[in-house]
Amino acid sequence: MAGARRPGAEISDLTAKRLSVYLRSLEDLQAAGVTTVSSQAMAEKFGLNSAQIRKDLACFGEFGVRGVGYVVADLKDQITRILGLTRDRKVIIVGAGNLGMALADYAGFNAGGFRIVALFDNDRGKVGGRSRGGVPVLDMEALPQIARREKAGIAVLAVPAAAAQKVLDLVSRAGIKAILNFAPAQLKARPGVTLKAVDLKIQLENLVFHLARAEEVHR
Amino acid sequence: MAGARRPGAEISDLTAKRLSVYLRSLEDLQAAGVTTVSSQAMAEKFGLNSAQIRKDLACFGEFGVRGVGYVVADLKDQITRILGLTRDRKVIIVGAGNLGMALADYAGFNAGGFRIVALFDNDRGKVGGRSRGGVPVLDMEALPQIARREKAGIAVLAVPAAAAQKVLDLVSRAGIKAILNFAPAQLKARPGVTLKAVDLKIQLENLVFHLARAEEVHR
DNA sequence: GCCACTTTGTGAATCGAGGCACAAGGTGGC
DNA sequence: GCCACCTTGTGCCTCGATTCACAAAGTGGC
Structure with missing residues (x-):
C-alpha cells in the first residue's frame, strides 16, 4: 500500500523532528x-520508546510488516516524501557577519536537498564580496527581487537582534514562508509563516543553569 | 525575604529556558x-500566558508586589542569580572548521558572562593559528590539561558527526559537565553531564516539512 | 483609617505527549 | 496448510505542562 496519507490528522512538531532523526x-x-x-x-539506538516510533510512523500510513519490522529502503523513501525532501530547496541567508558567512559555507547546510543561493547585507562594504565557499553577498535591497526570482523557500536570519523583526517582515513580504532565526530576539511572524529560533545564548544560559544547580547540590 | 529558595522543588527545563527569555x-x-x-x-510582549510567567517565577520565591507587579531591577537580579549567571563561565570549542571558528568570534558567545578561551582541533595544519577574533587553536591532545587549568565549565562541539561521540567522551573525561553539540548525531552522555543539541539540519528539515504541508493544503 | 482597585500566588481543571500492553496480522518451518 | 513466533498498530493510562479562576495582599485616593 503506497502513501495513504490522512490529511485530517494534525502532526505534532515533535513528531516531525523525530522523523528527521529516524531518517538520519x-x-x-x-x-x-x-x-x-x-x-x-531503532528505539535502543537512540534511547526512545519503541511504541513512540511506531506511533510516529503510523501517523502517515502503515509502513511496517508485522513480524518483520520496517524495510529500511522503503521507510527511508517514505519519510523523505513525508518531510517534503524530494525536491531541492533554495535558502537565503540575511546577515553576512561571522555567523552568516560560516553558515553559508557550512557543509550541513549545503547538502541533503538544501542549497544556499545568496547572502544579503546592508553594509555596502560587504556587498559584492563572496563567502569563502563562493556564495555571493548581495545588497539587502535586492532581496525581494532575488528571493522571488530564485524561488527561495527558506530564509536564515543572522542579523543583530535589533534589526531582526524588521528583516523578518521584509523576507515575509518577499514571499518566504519558512524562517530560521539566529538573532537573540523574540520575533512575531504573521500567520502562515513558520518561524523557528535557534537561540545560542539561551542554550548556553540553560547549560549554566544546570551547572549551577549541580554545584549547589554538591555544596 | 531575600532569596527564599526551595531546594526540593525540581525545576523544569522549559521553565529555565523561559527564565532566560524573561531576563532578556x-x-x-x-x-x-x-x-x-x-x-x-510581559505575557503580551511575547505571546505567553501571564499565569505561566507568575508560576515560573514563583518556583523560586515571591518576587512580585501584589497590586503593582515586579520591580524590573530586582527581578533581573533574581533571575540572574537563579540562572547562575553571577560569575563568568569559560567555554572551549572543539572543532576549528567553519562553524567552530565563527562561533568563537560570534559576539553572542563572548558576552553576557561567557568567554571562549580556546578552540581545539586535531588537524595539525590548523593548530597554532587563531580565529579572526584572536581565539587560539590548540591541539586536541592538550584539551584535558587546558580544560582543567582554565577551569572551563562548558564545551561546544563543532566536529563532524562521525567524531562527535568520541569527542564527547574526551571532554567528559576532562571534567566538563555541560556540553552543547552542533554535530548532526545522537550522542549519549554519561550521567551528571548535561548535553544539549543544536541540530541545524533537523531545524531546516522541520521548516521544509511545514512548507510541504502548506503546499499540500494549498493544492 | 477605610475603600476601590490592581496584580500576585496558587489550587483545580484541561490538555497533550509519552508509555504500556495486547489484539491483529504477517513469516518461516515443517 | 498449519502452527509457533515475532512485530506492528493502537486503545487506554499516566504524567507533566499549561491555563483558568479566585482568594490573598498590597497601593493610592480621600
Whole structure:
C-alpha cells in the first residue's frame, strides 16, 4: 500500500523532528547494508520508546510488516516524501557577519536537498564580496527581487537582534514562508509563516543553569 | 525575604529556558527606563500566558508586589542569580572548521558572562593559528590539561558527526559537565553531564516539512 | 483609617505527549 | 496448510505542562 496519507490528522512538531532523526538513522543503516529494522532496534539506538516510533510512523500510513519490522529502503523513501525532501530547496541567508558567512559555507547546510543561493547585507562594504565557499553577498535591497526570482523557500536570519523583526517582515513580504532565526530576539511572524529560533545564548544560559544547580547540590 | 529558595522543588527545563527569555526582556525594559512590570504586560510582549510567567517565577520565591507587579531591577537580579549567571563561565570549542571558528568570534558567545578561551582541533595544519577574533587553536591532545587549568565549565562541539561521540567522551573525561553539540548525531552522555543539541539540519528539515504541508493544503 | 482597585500566588481543571500492553496480522518451518 | 513466533498498530493510562479562576495582599485616593 503506497502513501495513504490522512490529511485530517494534525502532526505534532515533535513528531516531525523525530522523523528527521529516524531518517538520519535509516541512512546509516542503509549504508551499513541492513535491509530491515524493527522499531525496537531503532528505539535502543537512540534511547526512545519503541511504541513512540511506531506511533510516529503510523501517523502517515502503515509502513511496517508485522513480524518483520520496517524495510529500511522503503521507510527511508517514505519519510523523505513525508518531510517534503524530494525536491531541492533554495535558502537565503540575511546577515553576512561571522555567523552568516560560516553558515553559508557550512557543509550541513549545503547538502541533503538544501542549497544556499545568496547572502544579503546592508553594509555596502560587504556587498559584492563572496563567502569563502563562493556564495555571493548581495545588497539587502535586492532581496525581494532575488528571493522571488530564485524561488527561495527558506530564509536564515543572522542579523543583530535589533534589526531582526524588521528583516523578518521584509523576507515575509518577499514571499518566504519558512524562517530560521539566529538573532537573540523574540520575533512575531504573521500567520502562515513558520518561524523557528535557534537561540545560542539561551542554550548556553540553560547549560549554566544546570551547572549551577549541580554545584549547589554538591555544596 | 531575600532569596527564599526551595531546594526540593525540581525545576523544569522549559521553565529555565523561559527564565532566560524573561531576563532578556527585563534588560530591554531596564534600558528603556521602565521600573516595574506586570506579568500581564510581559505575557503580551511575547505571546505567553501571564499565569505561566507568575508560576515560573514563583518556583523560586515571591518576587512580585501584589497590586503593582515586579520591580524590573530586582527581578533581573533574581533571575540572574537563579540562572547562575553571577560569575563568568569559560567555554572551549572543539572543532576549528567553519562553524567552530565563527562561533568563537560570534559576539553572542563572548558576552553576557561567557568567554571562549580556546578552540581545539586535531588537524595539525590548523593548530597554532587563531580565529579572526584572536581565539587560539590548540591541539586536541592538550584539551584535558587546558580544560582543567582554565577551569572551563562548558564545551561546544563543532566536529563532524562521525567524531562527535568520541569527542564527547574526551571532554567528559576532562571534567566538563555541560556540553552543547552542533554535530548532526545522537550522542549519549554519561550521567551528571548535561548535553544539549543544536541540530541545524533537523531545524531546516522541520521548516521544509511545514512548507510541504502548506503546499499540500494549498493544492 | 477605610475603600476601590490592581496584580500576585496558587489550587483545580484541561490538555497533550509519552508509555504500556495486547489484539491483529504477517513469516518461516515443517 | 498449519502452527509457533515475532512485530506492528493502537486503545487506554499516566504524567507533566499549561491555563483558568479566585482568594490573598498590597497601593493610592480621600
